[in-house]
Amino acid sequence: METLPLLAQISAVVILLLTSGFFSMLGTAVMGLNNYRLHDLADKGVLSSKTMQRLLLHTDQLLSVVLIVNYLLNVTIPVIATSIVLNALGNHSLVLLITIGSVTLLIFVFAEITPKIIGTAYSEKIALLASLIIKPLVTGSRPLIWLINTLTNSILYILRINTKSGSDLHLSNDEWRRLVLESSSCISSKRRRILLNLFGLDSISVDDVMIPRRQIEALDFDMPFDYLVRQLETCHHNKLLLYQGDIDRVLGMLHVRKTLAALHNQAFEREKLRELLADPYFVPSGTPVFQQLQFFQKNQHRMALVVNEYGEVQGLVTPEDIIEELIGELTTRLPSTANSVSNGWNAQGECIVSGSIPLRELNRRLNLRLPLDGPKTLNGLILERLEAIPEGDVGLMISNTRMQVMQINNQAIRTVKLFRTTQLDTAQPTVAEQSNT
Structure with a gap:
C-alpha cells in the first residue's frame, strides 16, 4: 500500500468508505422491506423482487454477508487512513489521536448513520436494485457463512437461547x-x-343492532280479520311476525306474498293463517354479532327474535342489520321506522332525531362520540344521565354533544334536538346540566 501514490491511497479510503456505506444501507433496507409488497411485485413478474424473495428465504446468510463485509471494511479503513497520515506527517501521538478521531467520525457519518437513514427511507428501491449484486456474493460466501453460523448457533445452544420461539407472532x-x-x-x-x-364485531352483540321491541312491525292474530288483511296489503316487508294478544306470545313468521296469494281464495279463513306460519327463530340477548351472522348463514334464516332470560321479546335482528353495522345503510328506511337523521345537520348546525334511535346508528350518521357501554338508545342515555323522567324542555351535554329534549310521551322521550358542537364547546367539560326553559 505504501508503494502507491498518495492520491491512490486516499481514493482507496474513499472507495472503501462508500462501499461500507452501501452495505450499511443495504442491511437496513432489507430489514425494512414490506413482505406483502414484495410478494405482490413477485406475482407481477418483477425479476429483482423474485431474487430478493429467494435471498430472504435464508435471511441468516444474507445478513451474515452484509455484516461481515461491513465489519471488515470498517476495520480496514482506519488502518489504511492511519498508515497514510503517519507516512505523511510522522509518528506523533497527537497526529495519531486526531487521525483516529477523524476517521471514526467519517465512518459514523458516511458509513453508518447517513446510509442507514437513506436505507430506511427508500428500503424497497435500494433492496431490489442491490439484490442482483448481493446474490452472487452470498452464493460465493456460503462456506465462510456456514462456518460462522455454525459457531454462532453452537454458542446459542450452549446458552440455551431459542431464536425460533418468538418468530411466530x-x-x-x-x-x-x-x-x-x-x-x-x-x-x-x-x-x-x-x-x-x-x-369491532367481537365487542358488539345483537342488542346493539336489533330493531327494538316497540319498533317491530307485527300482526295481532286477534285483531278483526278485515283489519288484518288490510295491514297485510299495505305491508312493506316480505315477512311479518304474527302474535296473539301480546307480542311475547309469538305464533310464527308469516310470509306476506304467500299469504296475499292465498287471500284470493274465497274460502280463506283466519285459522288458515296458522298453516302458512313458519317456526320463529329465537336467539338469546347478548349473542355476539359475528356469531349470529354465522348462525344465519348456517341455518338459512333471514330473521331472528331476540329474547331475554325470561323469554320476553326484546327486538328483531336480520342479516341486513348486521351488514349495515359494517358498511352503513343499505337502503333508505321506511317512514314508520325512520329516525329523522337522514338529512343530517341543517344549515344552523341542528338535527332533530327520535329518542328511540340506537346510539351506534346516531354516532355513525352524525359522526358523534356518544358512549356505547351503557344504554342502547338516545332515550335510555338521557334518562340515565338525568336519573329522572324530565318535565318540559331540558337541555344537557353528553360527551361534548349538546342536546335538548323536545317531546315526551308515555314516560319516554320521543324527539330530541341535537346541536353541532363548535371548537369552543369541545373544550368544555362533558357534564350533563339541566336547564328548564
Missing part, C-alpha cells in the same frame, strides 16, 4: 386496528371504516 385485534388506522395513505376512508367495524 400473531397480531391482536387492537394491533390490526392500529395498522389500519396508520394506513390512511394506502386505504380509502370508507374501506378503512369498514375494516375497523369488522375488527
